[in-house]
Amino acid sequence: MSASSPEPKVDLKNPILAAVLGFLIPGAGHFYQGRTFKGIVYCVCILSMFAWGMQMGSWQLIYRLEPAKSFDFDFDDARFRQLDPERFDDMRQQLDQMGPTRARGKTEWGYYAQVPVGLFTVPAFFQEERYYAPSNQPVSPESQSIDQQVVGTLDYVDNEGNEFSVPVSGTIQLSPEEGEFGREMEGTFKGSGEDGEIQVQLRGNVRLDPPIGANRYRNLRVNAITLGEEELIDGVLTAQISRSFLNWFLVPPDHEGLEKLHADLGKKFTLAKVFTWIAGLLNILAIWDAFAGPAYGFRMLTRKEVSPEQKQDPESSPETATTTSQNPG
Amino acid sequence: MNAWSLLAQSENILWYILPLAVGISLVYSASRYEETDSVLRRAMRLFFQITIFMFVVFSVLWVLSYRL
Structure with a gap:
């Protein structure tokens, strides 16, 4: 041509x-x-x-x-601990419950x-609005119940001082109750551990990430009181709850x-x-x-x-x- | 360090230039012409131009930073 x-x-x-x-x-x-x-x-x-x-x-x-950056944790942790050691734990707990509405x-x-x-x-624009919405808060004793399938780890010390870290998977159920020191979360974990079926009594402070976040999993941390009939020392259940695609993408x-x-x-x-x-x-x-x-x-x-x-x-x-x-x- | 051994490291992020240059060349050339053959020929030329230019820049920087 x-x-x-x-x-x-x-x-x-x-x-x-x-x-x-x-x-x-x-x-x-x-x-x-x-x-x-x-x-x-x-x-x-x-x-x-x-x-x-x-x-x-x-x-x-x-x-x-x-x-x-919401708070200078490292600097303020040290300062608060020195100034007011008794209030430090309360303060830290409140900060942990802060959501992304910063x-x-x-x-x-x-x-x-x-x-x-x-x-x-473009959906990132709308996801940002959902993320910063006042309702997107970490789960606390003042908020809703939890009933979820989880995979995680149970860490505890037995009566003889032996430390254990057991991988577990199953269902966790927690609801707000009136406890000795005010409202707290209480419930159970039922599922399987290393040696078969287990049931764990849970109570106390709970930290569960907000429903909407950038990671595919919400991190959960709760105190474990008993494993079956056995009382646990320093028992902690840490687990991950998967987010739906719309809640992380x-x-x-x-x-x-x-x-x-x-x-x-x-x-x-x-x-x-x-x-x-x-x-x-x-x-x-x-x-x-x-x-x-x-x-x-x-x-x-x-x-x-x-x-x-x-x-x-x-x-x-x-x-x-x-x-x-x-x-x- | 020898320039060749620097480039030969598989972890060197400079290697990411190559697929990036392929993509840029193809898309840019496709936005210039309609005919497939023209797009491919121009994309190939542009790819080599980008690669040679980057290699020259790399060489200059390597010479300037020699024994630093």
Whole structure:
């Protein structure tokens, strides 16, 4: 085909619809337009780059606001312990019961580079609202009962001073009761341990992470009083309760979680973010292509196909000499 | 450290440049042209341009940091 012959036009169908589809799922707009090869290129390249980055970052890289540090635990722990040792435990317990309704941090500008990946990033905005909602609190004696399947560990010391750490799985049932020192949680754990079926009496302070959080599991910690008939010394049941997909996917991480991620991943944390940023920015090109067609034309012209007039024009390169006949609509 | 042994470390995050460059080249070229052959040819050219440029930058930085 020579440079003077008409270039085939790209049928963009409804370009606005194609752009919206391309925003929601990279490449979807091109599939709608019947541009299968480009749809595959965009879909595979952008989504795999995005998924790779997310996987490297433990799926916790999408957040619009940096989680704020709520309290300087290390510094204040030491100070409080010195100033008022009796109130220290109460204070610490209250802090443990604090939910994610804390001061929100600075804007995370990288989020806006990730947004063009559409369906895989926009829900983060709504998940953030759910996460910071006043109802998303850790379970405490003042709140609801717990009846859950759990997998965890029972740590205790027996009467002879031997320490045990037993992996357990089963059902935990806890409800608020009026105890000797005010309201506390009381209940049982029934399930299987190393030596068969076990039943554990539970009572006292309970710490269970809020229902909505960035991790797939909620951590639970409760005092264990008896194992069968045997009284336990320093008995503690720690367990994990799985969150539903909607309650962890694209939920912003808390400050401590993000610091741990930084420590675990090192340089790869930033690298993972860069992958998701680039994926988002590349999808802007794909969206524009779905809306307006290819930027330079249908195909790349060889040097022979470039006309002598264009060759003489110093501002014209072989690329700019190609047809740009695609029009939206 | 020798530049080659630095690059040869499998943990070196510089290797992530390669798949990243492949993705960027393909998507950028696909947004420029429609024809499959043109997209692939241009993507290949762009990939080599990016890779060579990064290698030159790496070499310059390595020379500047020699014996530091």
